[in-house]
Amino acid sequence: MANKGIFITLEGGEGVGKTTQAQRIESYFTKMNKKVILLREPGGTKTGEKVREIIRETKEPIAPITELLLFSAARKEHIEKIITPHLHKNYIVICDRFIDSTVAYQHYGRKIPIRIVKEITQLATDGLQPDISILLEMKFQDAIKRKKEELDYLEKTAMQFHEDVLKGYNTIIKKEPKRWIKVDANLPKDLITTIIINKLEEMIKKIQ
Ligand SMILES: Nc1ncnc2c1ncn2[C@@H]1O[C@H](COP(=O)(O)OP(=O)(O)OP(=O)(O)O)[C@@H](O)[C@H]1O
Ligand SMILES: [Mg+2]
Numbered sequence: 001m002a003n004k005g006i007f008i009t010l011e012g013g014e015g016v017g018k019t020t021q022a023q024r025i026e027s028y029f030t031k032m033n034k035k036v037i038l039l040r041e042p043g044g045t046k047t048g049e050k051v052r053e054i055i056r057e058t059k060e061p062i063a064p065i066t067e068l069l070l071f072s073a074a075r076k077e078h079i080e081k082i083i084t085p086h087l088h089k090n091y092i093v094i095c096d097r098f099i100d101s102t103v104a105y106q107h108y109g110r111k112i113p114i115r116i117v118k119e120i121t122q123l124a125t126d127g128l129q130p131d132i133s134i135l136l137e138m139k140f141q142d143a144i145k146r147k148k149e150e151l152d153y154l155e156k157t158a159m160q161f162h163e164d165v166l167k168g169y170n171t172i173i174k175k176e177p178k179r180w181i182k183v184d185a186n187l188p189k190d191l192i193t194t195i196i197i198n199k200l201e202e203m204i205k206k207i208q
Contacts (some may be wrong), residue, residue, distance in 0.1 A: 108168025
């Protein structure tokens with residue numbers, strides 16, 4: 001059965017405002033009386049939330065391949081149990097991070113060969129791709145100043161890593177520009193929301 005809903009993902013580095021904007025997009029569609037669900041990765045299922053705890057609360061560094069497999073395991077559960085069923089029910093599914101995070105962090109950041117990242121990702125997603133992805137673009141040094149909680153191990157990794165991740169996102173966008181909305185995450189929250197909503201409406205019209 002073909003997916004009928006719309007699958008929107010939010011991407012970008014740490015603390016750039018993904019969750020803030022994901023919630024605002026959800027409220028916008030709710031007010032428009034659309035069926036909408038907001039999800040996050042890793043997470044979304046009991047298994048996924050446990051994986052999230054392992055990744056976020058571990059005090060020791062995790063091997064890049066372990067990280068790739070953990071994120072992918074959570075994603076497989078998320079897609080099968082929540083994302084695909086909601087798309088089939090015609091929902092707008094908003095996901096705070098998805099496969100582009102894996103390519104940006106695990107390939108461009110951690111340098112796992114793209115062949116391996118793609119193969120594992122394919123295994124987890126069975127080819128499911130977002131219809132629209134939003135990149136909130138901001139330098140790590142600026143984003144980190146916004147965060148109130150203690151930094152986790154991913155956030156403490158070297159500056160070069162975060163620069164590689166952002167460059168990675170931009171390389172992904174160049175290969176597939178039509179799928180993306182890229183916004184300067186330094187702008188005020190309300191302006192970012194307006195830019196995203198206007199562009200989303202325009203892109204959704206083209207999809208439907
Ligand atoms: N455009 C903005 N201008 C100023 N502050 C912002 C903006 N967007 C978000 N913030 C603030 O920055 C902090 C991080 O935002 P948020 O949690 O939405 O980012 P995130 O990308 O989801 O972070 P994480 O990577 O930790 O999940 C919050 O305190 C939020 O209120
Ligand atoms: Mg967040």
